[in-house]
Amino acid sequence: MSDFLLTPNEIIEITDEISSVDSGIDLADFSLSLPDPNDEGLAEGQFLAEVDSAWQVCDRFDLQTDIWRGRILRTVRDREKVNGEGRGTGFLKWLQEREISKSQAYSWIQLANSADTLMADGQLDADDIRQFSKKAFVETSQASAEVQQLIVDAARSGEKITRREVRQLSDQWTTMSSEHLPDELKEKLAAHTIPTRYVAPLVREIDKLPEVYQVPIKQAIVDGSDLDNIRLVTADAQRLTKYLSNTSQVQAIAQRSINIDLALEEALRIGCLKLASDLVSQAAQLEQAIAKLYSTWKRVANSADQLYVEAGASTPNLVDLLNSLDSLASQNIAVQIGSDQSGKTIRLQITEE
Secondary structure (H helix, E strand, O other), X not given: OOOOOOOHHHHHHHHHHHHOOOXXXXXXXXXXXXXXXXXXXXXHHHHHHHHHHHHHHHHHHHHHHHHHHHHHHHHHHHHHHHHOOOOOHHHHHHHHHOOOOHHHHHHHHHHHXXXXXXXXXXXXXXXXXXXXXXXHHHHHHHOOHHHHHHHHHHHHOOOOEOHHHHHHHHHHHHHHOOOOOOHHHHHHHHOOOOOHHHHHHHHHHHHHOOHHHHHHHHHHHHHOOOHHHHHHHHXXXXXXXXXXXXXXXXXXXXXXXXXXXXXXXXXXXOOOHHHHHHHHHHHHHHHHHHHHHXXXXXXXXXXXXXXXXXXXXXXXXXXXXXXXXHHHHOOEEEEEEOOOOOOEEEEEEOOOO
């Protein structure tokens, strides 16, 4: 394997970047001032504020470190692409020597790519990145361009960006830019009489629905834009999404010419959307459980058959073990649920066609 070396300039850049993660921190003598947990005179709010402040310092330091880890790993990987055999074995060996998993390595590389993209576009500089917690930065890199711009503007203005701020700005953009919401509701959102965190999930659910199913949901919002109605409509939209998603997955439904849309209309008419949605969801889970049961039973049966071949008169206890498991390895499965007195015996027959 080729040697992977950083140039002196790159080492200096890394040292300078990491050493200036947060003003006032000397990495040669890294320390944080933490409150005394036994100080009964310290108010709970003040105690939590001091702990949170120290945590944010570590979080920002961790972010800067992981970005540089990603850049280093990317350098090693790209070097392997140029001078290696083209299979990435040199890069994997480099990771193994440092006990770094492949998934962790590419997570760091993705973080570095996100940081470099935002900085290359002129949206962020090194000082702005220090405003982010690690998880907030990752979520920002995965957000839409419009949401990224809102977050970047907040960071540039000196705000500390945590996951809460990312979620708030994301919800704000989702609701105010949506075409599904009536003006009356948007005015309430702008006036903060209804928090965006309650409306954003509704908008996301409507986006998942085919247009024909969006119409009644939108009308329900127009009929009442108060918080209680928003919650009810959101629940209905979630059930609609679940119903439509699961009906396409259940084989028992797919094998018959069922009119899914008319069945849904009838469930809505009699007020049984929740029951219909739950039924289809449970049916999908049951089919998946049966498929998993069959594959597990097959492995048990195969292992038992192979062990029977190897066992014999010299292994009486092993034969007893096999005999005790025969109720699970045979085509007629029997399992007792509950205690001997109040339990039930469940019997299943597996027939392959």
